Amino acid sequence: MHFELWQLFLVGVLYLGLLFLVATATDRGWIPDSLASHPLTYTLSIGVYATSWSFYGSVGFAQKEGFNFLTIYLGATLAFVAAPILLRPILKLTETYRLASLADLFAFRYHSQAAGILVTLLLITGTLPYISLQIQAVANTLQIMTGVTEQQLIALMFCITVGLFSILFGTRHITLRQKHRGLVVAIAFESLVKLITLLIVGLFAVFGIFGGFGELNQFLHENPQANAALFEPVREGPWATLLLLSFAAAFLLPRQFHMIFVENIQEKNLQTAAWAFPLFLLLLNISIPPILWAGQLLQLD
Numbered sequence: 001m002h003f004e005l006w007q008l009f010l011v012g013v014l015y016l017g018l019l020f021l022v023a024t025a026t027d028r029g030w031i032p033d034s035l036a037s038h039p040l041t042y043t044l045s046i047g048v049y050a051t052s053w054s055f056y057g058s059v060g061f062a063q064k065e066g067f068n069f070l071t072i073y074l075g076a077t078l079a080f081v082a083a084p085i086l087l088r089p090i091l092k093l094t095e096t097y098r099l100a101s102l103a104d105l106f107a108f109r110y111h112s113q114a115a116g117i118l119v120t121l122l123l124i125t126g127t128l129p130y131i132s133l134q135i136q137a138v139a140n141t142l143q144i145m146t147g148v149t150e151q152q153l154i155a156l157m158f159c160i161t162v163g164l165f166s167i168l169f170g171t172r173h174i175t176l177r178q179k180h181r182g183l184v185v186a187i188a189f190e191s192l193v194k195l196i197t198l199l200i201v202g203l204f205a206v207f208g209i210f211g212g213f214g215e216l217n218q219f220l221h222e223n224p225q226a227n228a229a230l231f232e233p234v235r236e237g238p239w240a241t242l243l244l245l246s247f248a249a250a251f252l253l254p255r256q257f258h259m260i261f262v263e264n265i266q267e268k269n270l271q272t273a274a275w276a277f278p279l280f281l282l283l284l285n286i287s288i289p290p291i292l293w294a295g296q297l298l299q300l301d
Contacts (some may be wrong), residue, residue, distance in 0.1 A: 005146045009157060016165050022189050023182030036181050037265050039272035045184045045259050046277050047191030049076060049250065050284055052137035054194065058288050059295070066233035068242060069288065073281040075246025083274040087251060087260065091270055094261040102257045123254055135159060184263050195284055202287020205294035216290065219297060226293055 025031050035041060053072065062069040079086065090105070099105050102123065107116030139155040148154065210216040220227050251260055264270060 002147045003145050005142065005148050005154070008142055008145060009161075012158075013161060016161065019186045019190060020165065020168065023186040025182075026185040027182040031185060036185050039269045040276060041185060041188045042264065042269040043273045043276040043280065044188035044191040045263065046256070046273055047194065047280055047284075048187050048255050048259055049253070050191070050194060050281070052134045054198070054284060056137045056141070058285065059292050062230065062288055062292050063295075064233075065237050066230040068233050068237045068239050070285060071239050071242035072246045073285055075243040075248075076250035077278040077281055078243070079247050079250035080274050080277045083270055087270060087274075088267070090251070091261050091264060091267065095264075100262055102252060102254065105257075127254060179263060179265065184259070187259070191280070195280065198284055198287045202290050205287070205290040209294040209297060210290075216293065219293065223296075226296055230289065 022031075026036050058069050058072075061072075093099060093105065093108070097108055099108055101120075103116040103119040106119045107113060109115075135155050135158060138158050139151050142148070142154045142158075143151050206213060206216055210219060250256060260270070260273075
């Protein structure tokens with residue numbers, strides 16, 4: 001089944017428009033302050049950690065590297081479990097000295113402007129290919145769904161659309177230290193959409209493809225290699241390295257640093273996130289194995 005490119009483009013614009021509406025409604029006070037500043041809203045906003053990798057990478061990574069795919073999220077879980085001794089001190093520093101970025105933090109710590117410049121350059125170097133991965137993921141998906149071969153055109157349209165959204169909302173604030181409650185609520189809403197979507201796809205894999213949990217268990221019993229393939233790479237793969245990288249990424253990625261520290265309104269939000277964010281990641285990934293097994297059952301290429 002193929003869709004028209006203009007149909008998917010319209011859906012994308014409408015979705016971005018919905019996010020813009022949520023952000024604007026928050027900024028104008030249409031959404032209750034108790035909801036906008038709730039610890040769970042803050043926790044969901046940290047869910048920006050799960051980007052295209054969660055949708056386009058996890059299943060394929062699980063197929064190749066088994067349960068090593070969980071290290072991307074277990075490392076982040078460990079970082080939040082250690083929040084009282086790791087994240088809370090950084091939060092106090094950023095609040096006390098009004099530090100708006102990771103570069104500010106390093107410049108303050110080492111009393112060196114050069115340190116801040118170096119960190120900024122490293123972040124830009126690391127972020128550009130990451131952004132290109134997001135663009136490629138969207139372009140590849142739209143190409144598959146529409147059959148259009150002009151991938152460059154799709155990528156350009158995506159960049160223009162997201163760029164316009166960023167200009168309309170993201171760059172209209174005077175100072176980086178100003179709280180962006182609308183942005184926080186919009187990202188929290190998007191995280192909720194991600195979670196619900198993956199859970200629905202996981203349930204479809206179990207009940208729509210297999211016919212229920214009993215049939216799924218029967219498939220695993222008849223195909224023990226499907227389950228064994230998930231465990232084998234863990235004994236041989238680079239799980240320790242992946243854990244370390246994801247542990248650091250949980251609070252050092254620019255978007256993570258901003259959402260965890262800069263946008264935090266009160267310290268108790270971080271206390272809630274210490275247990276709620278790992279739970280979010282668990283629910284986000286619980287659907288990955290059933291989706292993988294459903295693909296193997298259907299023998300998809």
